[in-house]
Amino acid sequence: MSLPDDTTPPEAANMIVARDVDVHYDDKQALFGVSLDVVGGNVTALIGPSGCGKSTFLRCLNRMNDVIEGCRVSGRIEIEGEDIYDRSLDVVQLRARVGMVFQKPNPFPKSIYDNIAYGPRIHGLAASRGELDEIVERSLVRAGLWDEAKDRLRQPGTSLSGGQQQRLCIARAIAVDPQVVLMDEPCSALDPIATARIEELIDELRQNYTILIVTHSMQQAARVSQRTAFFHLGYLVEVGTTEQIFTNPHDSRTQDYITGRFG
Amino acid sequence: MTETTAPSRPAPRAKRSGRLARRYAAERRFRAYGIAAIALSITFLLLLFGSILNQAWSALQQTRIGLDIHFDAALLDPDGTRDPAILAKADYGALVKKAWRERFPEVRKRRDKRALRRLLSVGAPYELAAMASADPGLIGTTQRVWLTASDDVDMWLKGKLAEGGGKRAKIGAKALGWLTMLRDEGRLERQFNSAFFTAGDSREPELAGVWGAVAGSFFTLVVCLGLAFPFGVMTAVYLQEFAPRNRWTDLIEVNTNNLAAVPSIVFGLLGLAVLLNFAGLPRSAPLVGGIVLALMTLPTIIIAGRAALQAVPPSIREAALGVGASEMQVVLHHVLPLAMPGILTGTILGAARALGETAPLLMIGMVAFIVDIPADFTDPATALPVQIYLWADAPERAFAERTAAAILVLLGFLVCMNLAAVMLRRAFEQRW
Numbered sequence: 001m002s003l004p005d006d007t008t009p010p011e012a013a014n015m016i017v018a019r020d021v022d023v024h025y026d027d028k029q030a031l032f033g034v035s036l037d038v039v040g041g042n043v044t045a046l047i048g049p050s051g052c053g054k055s056t057f058l059r060c061l062n063r064m065n066d067v068i069e070g071c072r073v074s075g076r077i078e079i080e081g082e083d084i085y086d087r088s089l090d091v092v093q094l095r096a097r098v099g100m101v102f103q104k105p106n107p108f109p110k111s112i113y114d115n116i117a118y119g120p121r122i123h124g125l126a127a128s129r130g131e132l133d134e135i136v137e138r139s140l141v142r143a144g145l146w147d148e149a150k151d152r153l154r155q156p157g158t159s160l161s162g163g164q165q166q167r168l169c170i171a172r173a174i175a176v177d178p179q180v181v182l183m184d185e186p187c188s189a190l191d192p193i194a195t196a197r198i199e200e201l202i203d204e205l206r207q208n209y210t211i212l213i214v215t216h217s218m219q220q221a222a223r224v225s226q227r228t229a230f231f232h233l234g235y236l237v238e239v240g241t242t243e244q245i246f247t248n249p250h251d252s253r254t255q256d257y258i259t260g261r262f263g
Numbered sequence: 264m265t266e267t268t269a270p271s272r273p274a275p276r277a278k279r280s281g282r283l284a285r286r287y288a289a290e291r292r293f294r295a296y297g298i299a300a301i302a303l304s305i306t307f308l309l310l311l312f313g314s315i316l317n318q319a320w321s322a323l324q325q326t327r328i329g330l331d332i333h334f335d336a337a338l339l340d341p342d343g344t345r346d347p348a349i350l351a352k353a354d355y356g357a358l359v360k361k362a363w364r365e366r367f368p369e370v371r372k373r374r375d376k377r378a379l380r381r382l383l384s385v386g387a388p389y390e391l392a393a394m395a396s397a398d399p400g401l402i403g404t405t406q407r408v409w410l411t412a413s414d415d416v417d418m419w420l421k422g423k424l425a426e427g428g429g430k431r432a433k434i435g436a437k438a439l440g441w442l443t444m445l446r447d448e449g450r451l452e453r454q455f456n457s458a459f460f461t462a463g464d465s466r467e468p469e470l471a472g473v474w475g476a477v478a479g480s481f482f483t484l485v486v487c488l489g490l491a492f493p494f495g496v497m498t499a500v501y502l503q504e505f506a507p508r509n510r511w512t513d514l515i516e517v518n519t520n521n522l523a524a525v526p527s528i529v530f531g532l533l534g535l536a537v538l539l540n541f542a543g544l545p546r547s548a549p550l551v552g553g554i555v556l557a558l559m560t561l562p563t564i565i566i567a568g569r570a571a572l573q574a575v576p577p578s579i580r581e582a583a584l585g586v587g588a589s590e591m592q593v594v595l596h597h598v599l600p601l602a603m604p605g606i607l608t609g610t611i612l613g614a615a616r617a618l619g620e621t622a623p624l625l626m627i628g629m630v631a632f633i634v635d636i637p638a639d640f641t642d643p644a645t646a647l648p649v650q651i652y653l654w655a656d657a658p659e660r661a662f663a664e665r666t667a668a669a670i671l672v673l674l675g676f677l678v679c680m681n682l683a684a685v686m687l688r689r690a691f692e693q694r695w
Binding site: 102 | 576585586588590592596601
């Protein structure tokens with residue numbers, strides 16, 4: 001259902017290619033033939049009213065829907081040309097390549113250090129204690145949490161404030177060095193100051209990672225993303241550069257949504 | 264409700280305040296009911312503990328009679344070898360007889376002599392034997408030795424035996440006279456009853472102890488937990504985390520819940536039919552008792568385990584899956600450690616119930632009279648609640664206080680286990 005998108009870059013630059021993705025929860029269909037190309041090294045914002053399927057689509061990209069009982073995904077999703085619903089694909093490896101940050105900060109009830117070291121440990125990314133320390137430091141630095149956390153690495157991750165916890169979760173996601181980071185309304189539980197920090201962080205992370213962010217705040221989408229996709233009732237209505245979507249949407253529904261006439 | 268739907272005509276102020284007063288009164292009444300219920304249960308609890316304690320405290324002391332025993336070398340060890348085998352076989356009863364003769368030379372008649380000897384426990388010569396074996400240096404010397412008195416003397420001194428003459432009196436008039444003399448000489452004393460805590464069962468109340476039953480309960484409980492905990496946790500983890508939701512798992516769930524409510528004697532019959540008669544396992548053994556109690560505890564652990572696993576927030580699972588943990592890693596690294604306090608609490612509560620269980624043990628023969636203290640899982644043994652049951656049935660007056668004391672020991676164990684449950688919970692929670 002995607003409309004012609006005149007800004008679609010050449011196929012080679014597309015990090016993620018989704019074609020005709022349908023998702024059913026038992027009898028209820030949540031996504032209808034979504035085809036979307038995600039450009040690498042960009043921030044793509046997924047916007048739309050509640051229940052429009054944007055989170056569902058996001059969770060298709062690292063197959064988090066697998067663990068939901070009764071959820072069926074059909075269609076084709078490729079990341080760097082590899083079909084991620086292929087039988088031979090290892091879902092654990094996929095999730096190491098496609099990290100995820102959730103709506104509510106959900107640090108493990110362990111120390112800050114262990115929160116970040118957990119991913120590298122289970123994937124065997126560090127050969128020695130020193131390397132692990134390095135990964136932890138690098139991830140915290142990238143997530144902009146190092147200065148606040150370096151003296152309290154042994155304290156539980158849950159002792160941090162909400163915004164810090166969310167940055168800890170971002171650090172945890174990038175510690176396994178993914179290519180794509182999925183963010184499911186990462187700022188919805190945070191105050192404006194913490195939100196601003198996360199947005200800054202997203203802008204910096206764009207250098208190294210392809211980022212998809214689901215957000216309810218259109219201002220946020222406009223601030224952090226280069227490309228925006230608008231979902232409505234399970235359909236992908238329109239996708240394009242953020243500037244084009246917000247200034248000159250092709251579809252009247254997009255127009256209505258961004259001007260606040262519904263949703 | 265009608266008030267709000269009525270077209271904008273609020274009730275008069277007076278009427279409303281009356282309703283408010285009634286509402287507060289109802290609230291106060293509700294609280295009062297709760298406090299009354301708590302007060303009532305505490306009263307009953309205190310009554311129960313009070314009556315048990317009142318009965319039990321005197322069992323902590325045992326009457327002993329001080330006799331001047333001459334460890335006669337010619338009688339015990341004629342050859343002077345100090346060989347333990349010879350010392351163990353010597354006639355210590357003769358030493359006791361001689362000591363009585365020296366103290367009460369006026370007692371001549373055979374019947375009176377026997378009555379005199381009956382003041383002491385039948386275990387008294389064995390006490391002397393143990394002393395001589397432990398310290399052969401005693402031989403040839405004369406010592407004031409405190410020997411265990413018989414249960415009737417014990418009861419008399421504790422004032423639990425009605426004094427009086429007649430043929431049916433436990434202690435005859437003459438014996439009373441001797442006892443009074445001994446007491447006036449300071450040869451009759453109540454001392455700490457160590458036998459109660461170190462000995463096995465006995466027909467003689469003054470020699471009976473709970474240690475055999477405690478050891479039996481311990482071995483039974485080790486088997487019970489050793490089987491029920493791993494099986495229960497594995498079952499709970501599989502059913503809760505991995506099994507698909509379908510008709511079969513529903514069936515299993517219904518059956519688990521049913522099993523938790525099956526009367527314990529049924530498990531005992533199962534143990535009798537399958538473990539003893541079919542599999543040929545030894546009768547009265549803690550091994551069999553443990554297996555039966557494990558079957559009984561298993562549903563409790565499974566249900567508690569599943570509830571604890573279910574209570575782990577899904578966000579933790581998502582977080583772990585999100586960084587690429589496999590399903591098993593999610594369970595082992597995150598879900599299970601978080602659920603552990605709940606699982607442990609359920610397990611210990613189940614084990615506490617198993618510890619107090621009598622009926623299934625009766626069916627598999629752990630109700631036998633067993634004097635020896637069990638040393639391993641296949642030795643014949645009895646358990647604390649069964650011991651209480653046996654003593655409660657015994658006719659001797661002195662068993663009454665020992666029954667109460669054994670109940671206290673059992674209650675003490677239960678309190679310790681529940682404390683352990685609380686502490687384990689704390690310990691695991693602090694780790695996170």
